[in-house]
Structure formats: C-alpha cells, structure tokens
Amino acid sequence: MRFKKPKISDVIFLVLVATLIIPQTRKPIQVFVNRGLSLISPSKVSxxxxxxxxxxxxxxxxxxGDVFSFEDAKGQVVLVNxxxxxxxxxxxxxxxxxxLYNDYHDKVKFVFVSDEWFKDITPFLEKNKYTFKVYRSVSNYNNIFNVTGIPRTFLIDKTGKIVIDKTGAANWNSESVRNTLDELIKQ
Known part of the structure; x- marks a missing residue:
C-alpha cells in the first residue's frame, strides 16, 4: 500500500488542531484571538x-474578608465587571x-466580581500586576444583574441607570468609554 505525500496545508491544519487540543497552548491562543476582538469599544445603551x-x-x-455593600455605591458612577x-x-x-482603573479609580467605583476562590484570583492579579480590588459575591445578585456569561460588564450612572451593558471582551480604555465616564461624572 502506498501513502500519498501530505500537502503542506494538511500539516498546518493538523498542527493547528493539536495546539488547540493541548490545554497549555489552547488558552494563550484563545486569549490572543480575544485580544483582537476586544479592540472594539462597548457602545452605550440607547x-x-x-x-x-x-x-x-x-x-x-x-x-x-471585608464586606462591601453594593448599597454604598448608590449615587456613584459604577463599573461592575x-x-x-x-x-x-x-x-x-x-x-x-x-x-481605565488607573485613571478613574478615584472618580468611579469599580466592582470586579469573580466566583473563583481568592487562592486562584490573587496569584493571577499579582502575576499580571493588576491593582484593582476583586470581590466574591456573598449574596445573590440575580435580582440586580442577569449574568448568563462572562465577561459581563455594566456601567451605571449616578441615578442607577445601566448606560453600558456588554457581554464579551471589549476595549474599556477607549476614547468613547472615557468620554462616557467623563460625561457621567459631571452629571
């Protein structure tokens, strides 16, 4: 039985499939692809x-272990991620x-929420030199936010209106988001 010499495109395809199957290479590739997708700024809700x-x-x-009550964010511009x-x-x-946090943390309340344990969150934050505070939910938030997928980010104005509601990766450091924040802070 004679085998046909594989085409270069077949070899490339097999290498791509293999890298997506192996967990150590799959995640970096997915992050890379999502970085490209996250170049788009989130848009305001009409x-x-x-x-x-x-x-x-x-x-x-x-x-x-310090408890934060979301009630304390009432009347402020809030970004919940x-x-x-x-x-x-x-x-x-x-x-x-x-x-965005670096430039607005003193004017906007940032609430980063994860369901993971802090033993997983803290090394991730330290490795990436992220300085924002992360919270775990102690009570149910489904009566406030309907989160069915992550990342999910809400930008809320001082009156409690959801100005931006974005599911999926986005560029939160864009000029349009900064203009929206500046506008909301002035109100």
Missing part, C-alpha cells in the same frame, strides 16, 4: 432602553480595564 437598577441589596467580600481567571475573553480585556 436612552429609551436603559434599565434602572431597582435594588442595591448585594453583599460582596474581598480577599481580606464579572470575570474569571480561566476565561480567555476576560483575560483579553483585563489590560484595558486596568488602564
């Missing part, structure tokens, strides 16, 4: 479709969120 947060009854806990360390789109958008 005024007539903006929903109001009706409840602020939500408790969160930080790595030190649901994410995980294992999530390639989350990882892809984190650098833009860190840059």
């Amino acid at each position: 005024d007539e479709k903006q929903e109001n947060i009706t409840s602020y009854t939500w408790k969160l806990k930080d790595v030190h 649901f994410w995980a360390t294992w999530c390639p789109p989350c990882i892809a958008e984190m650098p833009s969120l860190q840059k």
Whole structure:
C-alpha cells in the first residue's frame, strides 16, 4: 500500500488542531484571538432602553474578608465587571480595564466580581500586576444583574441607570468609554 505525500496545508491544519487540543497552548491562543476582538469599544445603551437598577441589596467580600455593600455605591458612577481567571475573553480585556482603573479609580467605583476562590484570583492579579480590588459575591445578585456569561460588564450612572451593558471582551480604555465616564461624572 502506498501513502500519498501530505500537502503542506494538511500539516498546518493538523498542527493547528493539536495546539488547540493541548490545554497549555489552547488558552494563550484563545486569549490572543480575544485580544483582537476586544479592540472594539462597548457602545452605550440607547436612552429609551436603559434599565434602572431597582435594588442595591448585594453583599460582596474581598480577599481580606471585608464586606462591601453594593448599597454604598448608590449615587456613584459604577463599573461592575464579572470575570474569571480561566476565561480567555476576560483575560483579553483585563489590560484595558486596568488602564481605565488607573485613571478613574478615584472618580468611579469599580466592582470586579469573580466566583473563583481568592487562592486562584490573587496569584493571577499579582502575576499580571493588576491593582484593582476583586470581590466574591456573598449574596445573590440575580435580582440586580442577569449574568448568563462572562465577561459581563455594566456601567451605571449616578441615578442607577445601566448606560453600558456588554457581554464579551471589549476595549474599556477607549476614547468613547472615557468620554462616557467623563460625561457621567459631571452629571
């Protein structure tokens, strides 16, 4: 029996499939692809479709065990980001969120939320030199946010209206997001 010499395209295809099957190479490739997708800025929800947060009854806990009540964010501009360390789109958008946090953390309340344990979160933050605080939910947030996938980010104005509601990776350090934040801070 004679075998046909493989084409270069067949070899490339097999190498690509193999790299996507191996966990150590799959995640970096997915992050790389999502970084490209996250170059797009999130858009504002049209005024007539903006929903109001009706409840602020939500408790969160930080790595030190300190409890944060979402009620304390009432009346402020708030960015809430649901994410995980294992999530390639989350990882892809984190650098833009860190840059935004660097410039706005004293004017905007940033609430980064993960369901993971801090033993997994802390090394990820340290490795990537992220300085924002991360919380784990202590109480149910489904009465406030309907999160069915991550990353999911909400930008909320001082009156409790959801101005941006974005599922998937995005460029949070864009000029349009910064203009929106500046506008919301002035109100």
